Amino acid sequence: MSTPPHRWIAVAAFALFLAFPPTFAIYCDEDDCYDLLGVSQSANSSEIKKAYYKLSLKYHPDKNPDPESRKLFVKVANAYEILKDETTREQYDYAIAHPEEVFYNTARYYRAYYGHKTDTRAVLVGLLIVISAFQYLNQWTRYTQAISMVKKTPAYKNKLKALELERKGGVGNKKKGQKQSDKNIEEGLDKELELQIKGAEKPSFWGLLAVQFLLLPYTLSKLLLWKGAWFWRYQVKKAPYSWDDACYLTQRSLRVAPDAWGNIDESTKEDLVQRHLWEKPNMDNYVADMRKEWKRRR
Structure with missing residues (x-):
């Protein structure tokens, strides 16, 4: 005969309760926060504050030399930190x-x-730095x-x-101490070619996140200024587009x-x-012409 599902749920819940200590214990360890302050669970904030001050004077290390008083003082202070705040008290x-x-x-x-102890701004700055480091490395x-593939x-x-012959005046002979010279020529060629491969450009400091x-x-203000100038020049004054803008x-x-x-x-x-391809009818005509041209060539 099989065990009903609800019994398995009850057994699992009981096992979980035994495996883990009550979660309210993480607040004041094995003690009750209210008992530590000597107040009831229905006590108001004024009563909690008054009880804490009374106990803190009693157990403060400066007032009580007993070694156990320091431990009690820490417990009382922790209980007060929990119960004085409405949010943490509600959670408790x-x-x-x-x-x-x-x-x-x-x-x-x-x-x-x-x-709440972690400054959100510090987290954001740290996250940006880490992401930028990975971005630059990638x-x-x-x-x-x-570049290594291009050189092959x-x-x-x-x-x-060609560059080597140009620098040597068309002489292609090899000498013993020519390796360093060839290396310098290759380094110079790297700079002259200014190798920029689409999708794998040299990382720039200004491109980091x-x-x-x-x-x-600054970017947003510059964009807004540009948008405003564009609107004024071409929407309000109806001026013709400049070559660069066109x-x-x-x-x-x-x-x-x-x-x-x-x-x-x-x-x-x-x-x-x-x-004037920025105007839709002209763009549609251009696309139609390109399609006709493509079909004709086929």
Whole structure:
């Protein structure tokens, strides 16, 4: 005959109660906070305060030389810290009334006693520093790996040889002490090429999350100022778009990255800007033309 489910639940609850001490014990150890102060659970804040001052004078180490008085004084002071605050007192009363809710009461206790002691600003600063450190390390690792791969390509090696011949005046002979010179040439080539690989750029101090967070007020104010100037110039005064602003609108309409836009030749840029692609009808016509062109080439 199987055991009813409710009996298993009762057994589990009883086992849990035996395995863990009552959670109200984490407040004043094995003592009752109210008993330590000599007040009832219904005592008001004034009575609790009065009882504490009376006991603190009795057990304070400066007043009572008995070694046990110091231990009692610490217990009394701890009980007062718990009961003088409405929040912690409410939590303690709840733990007394519901000793079976072990994990819930324990979590409330540690959140109350340790959560508020940590300065949120310090936590935020520490978190930003840690994230920025990992961000920099990750970007530097990706950058060095990408550079290492580029140096293995034939294009890089050919460029290195060309630069070496250029610096040596077209003479390609090798001498005994030439290794250091070759190393210097390669280091110089790294600087001249200014290798920037998309997705693995060299890490920058200004790109770190912590720095961007510190500069956030400046960035927002600058953005608002730019938005205000844009609104005044083109919405209120109805002025024609400048070349740079028209390029920006075109680039945004085409969803082209800034570096990709910079690689487009000037004649193509001028043709795209003159189409006024930031206006929806013009953009729709341009997309239709591109589709026709693509089908024609197929």
